[in-house]
Amino acid sequence: xxxxxxxxxxxxxxxxxxxxxxxxxxxxxxxxxxxxxxxxxxxxxxxxxxxxxxxxxxxxxxxxxxxxxxxxxxxxxxxxxxxxxxxxxxxxxxxxxxxxxxxxxxxxxxxxxxxxxxxxxxxxxxxxxxxxxxxxxxxxxxxxxxxxxxxxxxxxxxxxxxxxxxxxxxxxxxxxx
Numbered sequence: 001x002x003x004x005x006x007x008x009x010x011x012x013x014x015x016x017x018x019x020x021x022x023x024x025x026x027x028x029x030x031x032x033x034x035x036x037x038x039x040x041x042x043x044x045x046x047x048x049x050x051x052x053x054x055x056x057x058x059x060x061x062x063x064x065x066x067x068x069x070x071x072x073x074x075x076x077x078x079x080x081x082x083x084x085x086x087x088x089x090x091x092x093x094x095x096x097x098x099x100x101x102x103x104x105x106x107x108x109x110x111x112x113x114x115x116x117x118x119x120x121x122x123x124x125x126x127x128x129x130x131x132x133x134x135x136x137x138x139x140x141x142x143x144x145x146x147x148x149x150x151x152x153x154x155x156x157x158x159x160x161x162x163x164x165x166x167x168x169x170x171x172x173x174x175x176x177x
Contacts (some may be wrong), residue, residue: 085146100113
């Protein structure tokens with residue numbers, strides 16, 4: 001009795017009787033051990049393997065800076081201070097529906113704001129900061145205060161320099177749309 005697939009292939013003209021009589025190749029089991037290395041590779045032993053195993057890793061970890069408990073407590077308190085400052089002064093509105101797009105490191109980011117907040121961002125009165133993978137909206141003065149605590153905090157502040165360039169190039173009165 002032939003395989004049903006083989007019969008279908010013969011009927012479709014994609015195979016002939018000779019091809020169907022050949023034994024199908026059995027795929028090797030996945031659990032087989034890998035082949036051993038050639039003898040030339042086995043005879044050569046790496047002289048560096050011994051020292052690496054005997055190398056004391058404690059010496060390397062001694063070079064890295066380990067924070068004492070006092071340092072850890074100071075850093076934790078500093079992070080909590082920044083978190084409390086942001087939670088106290090944030091202006092994010094959960095009901096905001098207007099997206100404000102801005103560029104950070106060549107990537108376009110989005111923050112949902114209200115109409116009044118968007119106008120103040122454009123004027124440069126608000127700053128956008130990044131903390132704990134979230135974007136927060138603060139006034140410019142509060143963002144500067146936060147910058148004293150965490151210099152990396154300010155992410156985006158809109159400059160008013162764009163408005164000055166429009167004054168240099170006025171729109172002609174005879175321009176018709």
